[in-house]
Amino acid sequence: MTVTPDVRTTPGGDRSRPSPIGWQLPPFYCPITLTGDIHPRHAELERRALEWIDSYGLYPDATERAWGLATHSAEFSCRIIPHGEPEPLLIFMMWNYWAHAVDDWLDSGSNATATGKVVDTSIRLLRALEYPGSAMMPPSPYTDALHDLVRRTRAALSPWQLRRFIDGIRDWLFASSWQTANAERGVMPSLNDFAAMAVSINGTRFSLTWGEVANGADLPPDVLCSPAVQALTDAAGFLVGTDNDLFSYAKEDHLEIPEQNLINVIAHERGCTPAEALPEAVGLRDRTMTLYLRLRDQLAADGDPMMRRYLDTVGDYIAGCIVWQNNAPRFASPRNRNPLPVPGSSFGITYRDTPSDPSTDAPALPAIAWWWDQLTSPDAP
Numbered sequence: 001m002t003v004t005p006d007v008r009t010t011p012g013g014d015r016s017r018p019s020p021i022g023w024q025l026p027p028f029y030c031p032i033t034l035t036g037d038i039h040p041r042h043a044e045l046e047r048r049a050l051e052w053i054d055s056y057g058l059y060p061d062a063t064e065r066a067w068g069l070a071t072h073s074a075e076f077s078c079r080i081i082p083h084g085e086p087e088p089l090l091i092f093m094m095w096n097y098w099a100h101a102v103d104d105w106l107d108s109g110s111n112a113t114a115t116g117k118v119v120d121t122s123i124r125l126l127r128a129l130e131y132p133g134s135a136m137m138p139p140s141p142y143t144d145a146l147h148d149l150v151r152r153t154r155a156a157l158s159p160w161q162l163r164r165f166i167d168g169i170r171d172w173l174f175a176s177s178w179q180t181a182n183a184e185r186g187v188m189p190s191l192n193d194f195a196a197m198a199v200s201i202n203g204t205r206f207s208l209t210w211g212e213v214a215n216g217a218d219l220p221p222d223v224l225c226s227p228a229v230q231a232l233t234d235a236a237g238f239l240v241g242t243d244n245d246l247f248s249y250a251k252e253d254h255l256e257i258p259e260q261n262l263i264n265v266i267a268h269e270r271g272c273t274p275a276e277a278l279p280e281a282v283g284l285r286d287r288t289m290t291l292y293l294r295l296r297d298q299l300a301a302d303g304d305p306m307m308r309r310y311l312d313t314v315g316d317y318i319a320g321c322i323v324w325q326n327n328a329p330r331f332a333s334p335r336n337r338n339p340l341p342v343p344g345s346s347f348g349i350t351y352r353d354t355p356s357d358p359s360t361d362a363p364a365l366p367a368i369a370w371w372w373d374q375l376t377s378p379d380a381p
Contacts, residue, residue, distance in 0.1 A: 244325065290358075
């Protein structure tokens, strides 16, 4: 059975050139409470974030600004943190706009896929976070905005939270360098290798740190870093990453070197088309969702209020990302088909109440099979 969410379904942009996997995405299996919540101060926080962006001139012209805003970074932030404290949420929102702007800058120019460029920028960014005033970033509007972000971030986070945030960015940049090196060498990773890196590619730990801070989900380090919690967190990141691979597929299908996403990885490994690889990709995603739900219930069983707050934070991350991407023009009216974002564009997704792959066993992927080992009752439904 499928159910249609209460979202806009106006087709957006030039869809005369078909998507290799089709514009109508498969129904999403996501039995997490889908209330459609967005932070009640969304409009105010978005206004403040855009004023901050414009004060530093992050976008060189009106077209780039339009595509920057087409990320709907404010909505993303307010959907995955729909109830948190507003000031940490604002800083997270600024980071998202800044990161998209820098990502688009790195993807421009003749050496857009140069690994050296990504690694050099990553090292300078990390040092600016760890040692403010190190003067390693070249003068630019991005650097000026970064210095302000670093100041705000260090004032808002405890030492432990700051370390987790920096490690989250390091993890994200590490994966970006890996992907760039693969593209530079013309290598499509194996499915096992890609599964191992999917959580890092998606920047899961970067995003969840802010969810934890805004929601006051302050798990002790020995609990947060325990194998079961790490497995649940990784599974959530894999789900969000896979969903992003679906929503962003058409945005990247023009690239001469195919984008490294779950669909293309499976297509390469199986020697089939992206459309033929799609059911396996969705099946692996749904099997991971089943695992996530079982781990969530297992961890919630002891009734610890802080653990439940953390689990709610992770659940909002998964469900909120789906709703956000469905309506973000960056994905629904992609730049490789439209001169400007199309307001109101949407995929018009649907949901299903059962997984497309009902298996509860671990997949034959050693890189992630250990997640299933964390179940205390492996045979439980």
